[in-house]
Amino acid sequence: MIDAKSISTDLKAVREQSPLVHNITNYVVMNNTANALLAVGASPVMAHAPEEVADMIQIASALVINMGTLSRHWVDAMLLAGKAARGKGIPVVFDPVGVGATPYRNEVAAQILEQCRPDIIRGNGSEIMALANTKTRTKGVDSIMTSRSALDSAKELASQNGAVVVISGPEDLITDGTHVHTIKNGSLLMPKVTGMGCTATALTGAFAAVNSDALKAAAHAMAVMGIAGELATKKSSGPGSLQLQFIDMLYQLSEADIAQIFLP
Amino acid sequence: MIDAKSISTDLKAVREQSPLVHNITNYVVMNNTANALLAVGASPVMAHAPEEVADMIQIASALVINMGTLSRHWVDAMLLAGKAARGKGIPVVFDPVGVGATPYRNEVAAQILEQCRPDIIRGNGSEIMALANTKTRTKGVDSIMTSRSALDSAKELASQNGAVVVISGPEDLITDGTHVHTIKNGSLLMPKVTGMGCTATALTGAFAAVNSDALKAAAHAMAVMGIAGELATKKSSGPGSLQLQFIDMLYQLSEADIAQIFLP
Amino acid sequence: MIDAKSISTDLKAVREQSPLVHNITNYVVMNNTANALLAVGASPVMAHAPEEVADMIQIASALVINMGTLSRHWVDAMLLAGKAARGKGIPVVFDPVGVGATPYRNEVAAQILEQCRPDIIRGNGSEIMALANTKTRTKGVDSIMTSRSALDSAKELASQNGAVVVISGPEDLITDGTHVHTIKNGSLLMPKVTGMGCTATALTGAFAAVNSDALKAAAHAMAVMGIAGELATKKSSGPGSLQLQFIDMLYQLSEADIAQIFLP
Numbered sequence: 025m026i027d028a029k030s031i032s033t034d035l036k037a038v039r040e041q042s043p044l045v046h047n048i049t050n051y052v053v054m055n056n057t058a059n060a061l062l063a064v065g066a067s068p069v070m071a072h073a074p075e076e077v078a079d080m081i082q083i084a085s086a087l088v089i090n091m092g093t094l095s096r097h098w099v100d101a102m103l104l105a106g107k108a109a110r111g112k113g114i115p116v117v118f119d120p121v122g123v124g125a126t127p128y129r130n131e132v133a134a135q136i137l138e139q140c141r142p143d144i145i146r147g148n149g150s151e152i153m154a155l156a157n158t159k160t161r162t163k164g165v166d167s168i169m170t171s172r173s174a175l176d177s178a179k180e181l182a183s184q185n186g187a188v189v190v191i192s193g194p195e196d197l198i199t200d201g202t203h204v205h206t207i208k209n210g211s212l213l214m215p216k217v218t219g220m221g222c223t224a225t226a227l228t229g230a231f232a233a234v235n236s237d238a239l240k241a242a243a244h245a246m247a248v249m250g251i252a253g254e255l256a257t258k259k260s261s262g263p264g265s266l267q268l269q270f271i272d273m274l275y276q277l278s279e280a281d282i283a284q285i286f287l288p
Numbered sequence: 289m290i291d292a293k294s295i296s297t298d299l300k301a302v303r304e305q306s307p308l309v310h311n312i313t314n315y316v317v318m319n320n321t322a323n324a325l326l327a328v329g330a331s332p333v334m335a336h337a338p339e340e341v342a343d344m345i346q347i348a349s350a351l352v353i354n355m356g357t358l359s360r361h362w363v364d365a366m367l368l369a370g371k372a373a374r375g376k377g378i379p380v381v382f383d384p385v386g387v388g389a390t391p392y393r394n395e396v397a398a399q400i401l402e403q404c405r406p407d408i409i410r411g412n413g414s415e416i417m418a419l420a421n422t423k424t425r426t427k428g429v430d431s432i433m434t435s436r437s438a439l440d441s442a443k444e445l446a447s448q449n450g451a452v453v454v455i456s457g458p459e460d461l462i463t464d465g466t467h468v469h470t471i472k473n474g475s476l477l478m479p480k481v482t483g484m485g486c487t488a489t490a491l492t493g494a495f496a497a498v499n500s501d502a503l504k505a506a507a508h509a510m511a512v513m514g515i516a517g518e519l520a521t522k523k524s525s526g527p528g529s530l531q532l533q534f535i536d537m538l539y540q541l542s543e544a545d546i547a548q549i550f551l552p
Numbered sequence: 553m554i555d556a557k558s559i560s561t562d563l564k565a566v567r568e569q570s571p572l573v574h575n576i577t578n579y580v581v582m583n584n585t586a587n588a589l590l591a592v593g594a595s596p597v598m599a600h601a602p603e604e605v606a607d608m609i610q611i612a613s614a615l616v617i618n619m620g621t622l623s624r625h626w627v628d629a630m631l632l633a634g635k636a637a638r639g640k641g642i643p644v645v646f647d648p649v650g651v652g653a654t655p656y657r658n659e660v661a662a663q664i665l666e667q668c669r670p671d672i673i674r675g676n677g678s679e680i681m682a683l684a685n686t687k688t689r690t691k692g693v694d695s696i697m698t699s700r701s702a703l704d705s706a707k708e709l710a711s712q713n714g715a716v717v718v719i720s721g722p723e724d725l726i727t728d729g730t731h732v733h734t735i736k737n738g739s740l741l742m743p744k745v746t747g748m749g750c751t752a753t754a755l756t757g758a759f760a761a762v763n764s765d766a767l768k769a770a771a772h773a774m775a776v777m778g779i780a781g782e783l784a785t786k787k788s789s790g791p792g793s794l795q796l797q798f799i800d801m802l803y804q805l806s807e808a809d810i811a812q813i814f815l816p
Contacts, residue, residue, distance in 0.1 A: 052318045052334050054580045058746035063791050068746065069650070070580050073623045076656035083653060095337045095361065097623065122333070125347060128340035216539065218322035218332065262536025263327050272790030275744065316582045316598050359601045359625065386597070389611060392604035480803065482586035482596065526800025527591050 026205050026243045028283040031251075034235050034244040035277065039065030043085035043233035046109075047226060048072050048102050050092025050121065053219030056267070060223045063274035064248065066230035072098055077105035085233035086114055088226050089140065091132055092121035099132050106140025115232035115241075118142035119225035124154025137185055143238045145181065146190040146225045149174035156181040171195050175204070188238040190228070192221050196246040198239060205243040208287040209250025211257035217267050224249045251285045252277055290469050290507045292547040295515075298499050298508040299541065303329030307349035307497035310373075311490060312336050312366050314356025314385065317483030320531070324487045327538035328512070330494035336362055341369035349497035350378055352490050353404065355396055356385040363396050370404025379496035379505075382406035383489035388418025401449055407502045409445065410454035410489045413438035420445040435459050439468070452502040454492070456485050460510040462503060469507040472551040473514025475521035481531050488513045515549045516541055554733050554771045556811040559779075562763050562772040563805065567593030571613035571761035574637075575754060576600050576630050578620025578649065581747030584795070588751045591802035592776065594758035600626055605633040613761035614642055616754050617668065619660055620649040620747075627660050634668025643760035643769075646670035647753035652682025665713055671766045673709065674718040674753045677702035684709040699723050703732070716766040718756070720749050724774040726767060733771040736815040737778025739785035745795050752777045779813045780805055 044067045049057055054070055061068040071080045074097065081087060087109040089102045109116045118140065123133040133155055136142070147155065149171050156177035171193035178189040183201035191197045196207040214220045228245040235241040255277075256269035308331045313321055318334055325332035335344045338361065345351060351373040353366045373380045382404065387397040397419055400406070411419065413435050420441035435457035442453040447465035455461045460471040478484045492509040499505040519541075520533035572595045577585055582598055589596040599608045602625065609615060615637040617630045637644045646668065651661040661683055664670070675683065677699050684705035699721035706717040711729035719725045724735040742748045756773040763769040783805075784797035 050334070051315050051579050052322050055319060055583060055746060058580050059791060059795070062744050062746055069653075070578070070621050071650070071654075072621060073656060075624070076622070076654040079654035079656065093334055093336060094340070096339070122335070125333075126335075126340040126343035128337060128343065216326050218319060218326055260536075262539040263323060264532035264535030264539070267323070267535075268532060268792040268796055271792030271795075272788075275790040275792070314598070315579050316586050319583060357598050357600060358604070360603070386599070389597075390599075390604040390607035392601060392607065480590050482583060482590055524800075526803040527587060528796035528799030528803070531587070531799075532796060 026240065026247065027288060028286045030240065031244045031247045031286060032279040032282050034231050034241065035248055037234035038230050041234055042067050043230055044069055044083060045086045045088060045226065045229045045233065046071065046080050046084035046105065047088045047090070048077070048098065048105055049088065049090035049222060052092060053222040056219050056223055057226045059271050060274060061226055061230060063271045064227055064230055072101045074101050074104055077101045078108040081105055081108040081112055081114070084114060086117065086229040088117045088229040089136060090119040090121060090222055090225060091129065092222060094129065094132055102136060103139050106136060110141055115144065115229065115238065116140050116142045117144045117146065117225055117229045117232060119222060120145065120147050120151050120155050121222070123151050141185070142187055144188045144190065144228055144232060144242050146192060146228055148192050148221060152181060152189060152191050153177040171197050175199070188242050190242050190246060192224055196250065198243045198246060200239045203239060205239065207243060207246045207250050209247060209254050209285060211254050213257045213260065213263060213266050214253045216263040247286060248277065251282055254285060255281060290504065290511065291552060292550045294504065295508045295511045295550060296543040296546050298495050298505065299512055301498035302494050305498055306331050307494055308333055308347060309350045309352060309490065309493045309497065310335065310344050310348035310369065311352045311354070312341070312362065312369055313352060313354035313486060316356060317486040320483045320487055321490045323535050324538060325490055325494060327535045328491055328494060336365045338365050338368055341365045342372040345369055345372040345376055345378070348378060350381065350493040352381045352493040353400060354383040354385060354486050354489055355393065356486060358393065358396055366400060367403050370400065374405055379408065379493065379502065380404050380406045381408045381410065381489055381493045381496060383486060384409065384411050384415050384419050385486070387411070387415050405449070406451055408452045408454065408492055408496060408506050410456060410492055412456050412485060416445060416453060416455050417441040435461050439463070452506050454506050454510060456488055460514065462507045462510060464503045467503060469503070471507060471510045471514050473511060473518050473549060475518050477521045477524065477527060477530050478517045480527040511550060512541065515546055518549060519545060554768065554775065555816060556814045558768065559772045559775045559814060560807040560810050562759050562769065563776055565762035566758050569762055570595050571758055572597055572611060573614045573616060573754065573757045573761065574599065574608050574612035574633065575616045575618070576605070576626065576633055577616065577618035577750060580620060581750040584747050584751055585754045587799050588802060589754055589758060591799045592755055592758055600629045602629050602632055605629045606636040609633055609636040609640055609642070612642060614645065614757040616645045616757040617664060618647040618649060618750055618753060619657065620750060622657065622660055630664060631667050634664060638669055643672065643757065643766065644668050644670045645672045645674065645753055645757045645760060647750060648673065648675050648679050648683050649750070651675070651679050669713070670715055672716045672718065672756055672760060672770050674720060674756055676720050676749060680709060680717060680719050681705045699725050703727070716770050718770050718774060720752055724778065726771045726774060728767045731767060733767065735771060735774045735778050737775060737782050737813060739782050741785045741788065741791060741794050742781045744791040775814060776805065779810055782813060783809060
């Protein structure tokens, strides 16, 4: 069960163990991602040279692959790192940013699914639907949809890949193909800050590093994300202040905050 | 005519249509650029792989090319995307960051002018002067100058390229070679935040996506930039807070703010 | 001697001369680095194309090489720029981020030491120890240590390379192999903001551009870093606000602030 207590327990574990999370992510969010991981208590490392990613995996506790700004050498590094992570047995979290928008993104996403076999996949509803269909056809960027309407795709994707799938949105849905957890925290201002989804993926890497139950780890990460975002929004007068307040809140977040704000 | 009403009309159009602006820009400003576009109501996408830029253009409403941090593969992508944008007929906005500083920048800028045929070019006075002279000789980084002293170069550049040229500075000048609009809003603290010029270019992309009159679109974007910057400066105690307040202000900016602050 | 007066004198020189600092640095911190250089009064430029780095050096007053996010073409550019800077006689400052973590990082760091011959090297205790040993063996990421315990390595590294070596930490130690300066300012929140070390390295580039005594320049930069960080921390409720307040404080920092806060 996901409750305030289980969330706090994992958050405490992240802060105590400070897992090293290896990120191969996009240029837009690297600073935010590193700061969010530091603020939550983890240790970020960013490295993408094919010459070193497999070595970096040897000292890492989780790998986060985010395909926001793709290019050939980066894809090479993602695949190398993913295979090394599989070999070492650390969790791999995948963020298929923009899948469905171009054939290239679909191809790369399919390669990552197949070769890196991620434990957890996180995207918005459109991305999860596009990814579930990536082998058969390209859908383009779908129109806006509710998380709920992408749930069947998420379950199918989870079952086919033996992965936990997270759909971010006003409601976050987390499924392993059978069970579904729902996280209702968050705010409507959060999508106005670039990379909030990427941050959620990175935090998921930190939680997966301390909790081997991928379904719970992902749900806990999304809960911390939503609770911190909701509290930070109350102190913000726009997306600029939210970006700052969110980092402060991740850093400060207490067991009492979680108990008070978590929506079961 | 550029007035408070025409500015508000375009801002409203950006917020309602939320145009997808495809940015091929520099590493320093990507996060700011994406956040500014989100805050003003547009949708940013960053993609630079030659494998996908032409496909991304198919779903975009404007292309912004910024050469702040150049390298070979990125230039390839800029040219491919620019040609695809020309083919599709969406506006292309070009920011020749640092042109004049090295021969390589001059070559790349000349290639972009020739192959992508931008609708709008935005730079500071030194860059516009260097760009106007890029085919005949390299000038290096010019000494500081007023926008006014670069106006002849801007007009020449505009006429030669059939483009609107924007000179940013304490006074912004926007010209199509014949007409000149002047925007007097802004603050002296704004140049102390890195990438404010790049943000202006990106916002110009959003406004060009909703107003096919490039001269007006560029003037409106610069006005929104200056007004938001001026209001944000009043709440700031340095460039750190200005970066945040500027994003909040872009998000909040009302018709009343514009009517009150715009300097015709 | 390093005292409040000598620190203020160099800070004033940076603000008056506004030296152009050429950074070849990592993706995570580029925005922060540029903003910190602007806030302290310097002029940042980021350029990494092998086609132009040597030309950019011709207009620069210092070169900062930071190997946070490595890849082959970037290393090529670092070496080209470093040699051009040596040829021109401007200071080269090197930040061996993550050296010791992978064999590739060790190789690259050794190449930079040998080919670029940096005037100043700045890292944390683990990095300085790993770098001092990079030619003989790979140490991996060392456990946390005090700056003091890495001092012997720093002195050895300084002597072998004819460089000033800075160890950042709760206490900053700055040595040329013989003399040692200690800077005690700073706060425990600073390491929770990503890239604070990278910022210290970039500021060191600005100070080295205005003071040819590398030992003093480095000590002054670390003092300004620590003082601004300490003052900014007092206004911060977490690492998000510290990132902003630090930039504001660099911008505002007065002679009186330095006189009051500097810990000799």
